Amino acid sequence: MAADKVTIHVMGKAYEVPSDLTIMKAMEYAGYQFIRGCGCRGAFCGACGTVYRTKDDYRLKVGLACQEMVQDEMYLAEIPFFPGNKATYDIEKLKPTSETILKHYPEVFRCLACNACTKACPQDIEVMEYVQAALRGDIAKAADLSFDCLLCGLCASRCPAEIVQYNVALLCRRLYSSKVAPRAEHLAKRVKETKRGKFDKEMAKLKKMKKPQLAKLYAEREIEPA
Amino acid sequence: MYTGKMLESMKRVEATRKERLDQEIPLLSPEARQELLEGFHPDFKDDVFRKIKVGPSRGERAPKEFVDAFEAYSAIDPAKFDLSNVEVDVDVLVVGGGGAGAAAALVADEQGASVLLATKLRLGDSNTVMAQGGIQGADKANDSPAIHYLDVMGGGRYFNDPDLVEALVGDAPEVLSWLEKLGVMFDKTAEGTMVTTHGGGTSRKRMHAARDYTGAEIMKTLKDEVLNREIPVAEFAAVYELLTDGKKVTGAILYNMETEQYMVVRAKTVILATGGSGRLHVMGFPTSNHYGATADGLVLGYRAGAPLTYMDTIQYHPTGAAFPEQILGLLVTEKVRSIGGQITNFDGNRFIYELETRDVEAAALIRECLGRKKGITTPSGQPAVWLDSPIIDAKHGEGTIKARVPAMYRQYERFGIDMSKVPILIYPTQHYQNGGLKIDETGETKVKNLFAAGEVAGGIHGRNRLMGNSLLDVVVFGRRAGAAAAERANGMKKSGKLSLKHLDKFHKELKSARVGKGRIAPVLLPEYRRPETVDHRIDALD
Ligand SMILES: Cc1cc2nc3c(=O)[nH]c(=O)nc-3n(C[C@H](O)[C@H](O)[C@H](O)COP(=O)(O)OP(=O)(O)OC[C@H]3O[C@@H](n4cnc5c(N)ncnc54)[C@H](O)[C@@H]3O)c2cc1C
Ligand code: SF4
Ligand code: SF4
Ligand code: FES
Numbered sequence: 123m124a125a126d127k128v129t130i131h132v133m134g135k136a137y138e139v140p141s142d143l144t145i146m147k148a149m150e151y152a153g154y155q156f157i158r159g160c161g162c163r164g165a166f167c168g169a170c171g172t173v174y175r176t177k178d179d180y181r182l183k184v185g186l187a188c189q190e191m192v193q194d195e196m197y198l199a200e201i202p203f204f205p206g207n208k209a210t211y212d213i214e215k216l217k218p219t220s221e222t223i224l225k226h227y228p229e230v231f232r233c234l235a236c237n238a239c240t241k242a243c244p245q246d247i248e249v250m251e252y253v254q255a256a257l258r259g260d261i262a263k264a265a266d267l268s269f270d271c272l273l274c275g276l277c278a279s280r281c282p283a284e285i286v287q288y289n290v291a292l293l294c295r296r297l298y299s300s301k302v303a304p305r306a307e308h309l310a311k312r313v314k315e316t317k318r319g320k321f322d323k324e325m326a327k328l329k330k331m332k333k334p335q336l337a338k339l340y341a342e343r344e345i346e347p348a
Numbered sequence: 349m350y351t352g353k354m355l356e357s358m359k360r361v362e363a364t365r366k367e368r369l370d371q372e373i374p375l376l377s378p379e380a381r382q383e384l385l386e387g388f389h390p391d392f393k394d395d396v397f398r399k400i401k402v403g404p405s406r407g408e409r410a411p412k413e414f415v416d417a418f419e420a421y422s423a424i425d426p427a428k429f430d431l432s433n434v435e436v437d438v439d440v441l442v443v444g445g446g447g448a449g450a451a452a453a454l455v456a457d458e459q460g461a462s463v464l465l466a467t468k469l470r471l472g473d474s475n476t477v478m479a480q481g482g483i484q485g486a487d488k489a490n491d492s493p494a495i496h497y498l499d500v501m502g503g504g505r506y507f508n509d510p511d512l513v514e515a516l517v518g519d520a521p522e523v524l525s526w527l528e529k530l531g532v533m534f535d536k537t538a539e540g541t542m543v544t545t546h547g548g549g550t551s552r553k554r555m556h557a558a559r560d561y562t563g564a565e566i567m568k569t570l571k572d573e574v575l576n577r578e579i580p581v582a583e584f585a586a587v588y589e590l591l592t593d594g595k596k597v598t599g600a601i602l603y604n605m606e607t608e609q610y611m612v613v614r615a616k617t618v619i620l621a622t623g624g625s626g627r628l629h630v631m632g633f634p635t636s637n638h639y640g641a642t643a644d645g646l647v648l649g650y651r652a653g654a655p656l657t658y659m660d661t662i663q664y665h666p667t668g669a670a671f672p673e674q675i676l677g678l679l680v681t682e683k684v685r686s687i688g689g690q691i692t693n694f695d696g697n698r699f700i701y702e703l704e705t706r707d708v709e710a711a712a713l714i715r716e717c718l719g720r721k722k723g724i725t726t727p728s729g730q731p732a733v734w735l736d737s738p739i740i741d742a743k744h745g746e747g748t749i750k751a752r753v754p755a756m757y758r759q760y761e762r763f764g765i766d767m768s769k770v771p772i773l774i775y776p777t778q779h780y781q782n783g784g785l786k787i788d789e790t791g792e793t794k795v796k797n798l799f800a801a802g803e804v805a806g807g808i809h810g811r812n813r814l815m816g817n818s819l820l821d822v823v824v825f826g827r828r829a830g831a832a833a834a835e836r837a838n839g840m841k842k843s844g845k846l847s848l849k850h851l852d853k854f855h856k857e858l859k860s861a862r863v864g865k866g867r868i869a870p871v872l873l874p875e876y877r878r879p880e881t882v883d884h885r886i887d888a889l890d
């Protein structure tokens with residue numbers, strides 16, 4: 123299956139590349155070796171945010187270079203780094219409220235509700251919705267909505283209010299998980315038991331066992347039903 | 349998207365779905381497992397291995413691609429390199445910005461040591477961020493660290509180092525609790541009970557998840573915490589060589605990936621947390637690993653005198669994406685099987701229980717395709733079998749896939765495949781380096797003051813790691829190494845002398861083993877440029 127060729131313009135320079143490649147693979151095909159702008163290669167790390175436009179269309183589009191396929195007459199540039207504001211804090215001392223958001227990211231309150239961030243998000247996250255939830259102090263909702271965020275920075279790159287949505291979201295998720303969601307009591311209990319040495323004896327016994335003994339135990343072990 | 353032949357086979361998958369709903373396939377007997385492994389697992393194919401000729405583990409075998417990296421020169425000439433300009437002086441140098449590195453840096457910092465975290469790409473660009481499935485830990489009433497221990501040992505075929513396994517399972521509750529307090533968004537019930545599931549080779553449901561972005565969620569949290577504590581981080585700064593006083597490790601040479609400049613760091617202790625090696629593409633396998641997984645830490649530690657363990661075993665993840673070509677090698681998380689996804693051949697028939705350990709599962713898939721010729725071949729020639737995902741929604745209700753494995757769903761949706769409606773094509777992919785630098789339970793290697801944590805270290809998982817034990821391992825041993833390295837550094841009055849004596853010695857060994865000068869390691873980045881473009885380069889600006 124020899125693929126058709128398309129022309130892409132990497133930072134303004136034209137290259138002919140096979141049409142069935144992602145932007146990332148097409149740039150490599152053209153001879154670029156990534157240092158920045160490439161991390162996981164599978165939509166997990168957010169290193170490869172890309173802005174592009176196609177011929178005869180004035181609109182700017184964004185996507186992840188490792189996921190987005192090339193198109194003919196695509197003009198593109200990666201933005202592998204976005205100089206976004208990041209507050210520093212001691213999570214243990216914070217309360218899960220809108221005051222906390224206001225204190226650390228006051229710019230959130232400048233949100234114009236323009237929705238440019240949502241349109242930009244390659245993860246289809248309701249970015250504006252989570253920003254709004256954060257400023258209302260609905261930390262749980264902000265955490266839930268923003269969960270799939272890759273910190274790619276594309277939303278922030280489009281925001282007229284200079285909000286760094288993904289950092290606000292990260293703060294919300296940490297607040298939610300450490301302050302709002304109930305602690306796992308069975309876990310706390312197990313930590314105590316382990317510290318008390320409840321399992322030490324059994325462990326010592328297992329550790330001394332030779333392979334055949336262990337293998338026998340292993341083969342006979344009870345499996346919790348699915 | 350699917351070809352005619354695929355669609356024809358897909359019909360058979362659909363036709364058998366109903367009767368497969370409550371079909372039970374038993375686990376294989378130990379004998380059957382062994383036979384399957386010996387017949388079809390790549391670890392048992394002799395012609396892809398070679399014996400290492402130099403260094404502390406000479407005589408041991410490893411896949412050729414690894415041996416090439418061990419039997420290689422440094423780009424640095426120890427006779428000429430100037431070490432007099434020491435630009436940074438720290439207690440603990442952490443190398444690598446994945447889960448192990450971040451955990452180590454946090455704990456070392458907590459102990460009052462001065463820390464520099466140097467990493468090749470950005471902080472967080474790592475295998476850790478890609479882990480989807482989950483993290484193990486025995487925290488439920490019907491479970492215990494001892495039961496977890498048995499699962500780990502059996503999974504690793506009893507080759508594991510018992511002290512390391514004890515540390516792994518014993519620290520697990522504490523580690524989960526640490527992550528919970530830091531604000532990792534684990535899947536929980538309304539009462540706060542952790543939602544846990546099975547993984548391949550678990551006897552209890554002890555897989556904790558944060559939807560299907562478990563590693564990303566952990567990594568984002570640890571990264572945020574490193575930044576909050578204002579621990580110095582150097583990004584795009586690869587460690588290119590370790591420094592020693594001839595015996596003990598005393599520092600490292602950092603390489604600025606962008607300006608190509610070197611920087612000399614003096615450190616009382618060094619923690620290698622450089623992760624895995626999928627990008628070496630052993631035997632040409634595709635890989636699930638991130639861009640920087642090129643075995644650098646293994647090479648550097650080995651040259652400095654640290655022995656290796658179990659470098660002859662690699663984990664192939666049974667379910668790598670085989671189609672479409674754009675996502676070849678990327679992972680389809682094991683969770684798709686733990687929530688009920690089934691594997692079928694061309695005819696729509698199952699041929700193995702889906703939650704066998706990974707080595708057995710992968711071998712069964714390879715046998716089905718290459719041995720029994722019951723697979724599907726994609727247009728690029730890639731063999732594959734089906735992972736029947738729609739059966740999950742059929743079993744647990746519509747929307748289950750979208751809710752439980754959203755990252756997977758999205759990955760396929762991007763290419764026009766709705767995996768809640770149609771099955772997907774999979775084949776084993778190079779996934780995890782089971783072996784690595786030998787460590788003790790504090791994370792120290794055989795070279796004094798050199799620690800290793802995470803995927804770069806070996807022995808914990810024996811010859812086969814179970815899903816969820818690696819995320820656990822990186823946090824457990826990252827924390828242990830961070831604590832031990834800081835304690836060691838705090839007790840040292842002076843930093844050591846900086847030299848490249850070990851490298852000089854290693855180079856001499858290479859020469860007497862007649863290794864040609866052409867081979868340089870570590871490679872830092874894989875080469876994916878089209879060969880013609882690379883051949884036509886000139887270093888005009890050098
Ligand atoms: C797709 C995928 C899914 C997975 N799913 C699971 C799962 O569900 N459960 C589980 O337990 N495990 C899973 N694993 C395995 C697990 O994620 C990894 O083994 C683990 O996260 C490794 O952590 P680490 O900190 O050792 O290495 P990494 O997270 O890979 O970090 C290594 C770091 O070192 C840096 N580095 C490399 N070389 C140098 C150098 N020369 N100088 C400086 N820095 C360097 C890298 O850039 C990177 O930042 C998965 C792995 C992959 C790839
Ligand atoms: S929310 Fe912003 S940073 Fe997060 S994935 Fe979407 S665009 Fe990227
Ligand atoms: S782009 Fe900025 S201003 Fe517009 S909705 Fe999003 S956060 Fe608000
Ligand atoms: S390279 Fe990680 S998201 Fe694209």
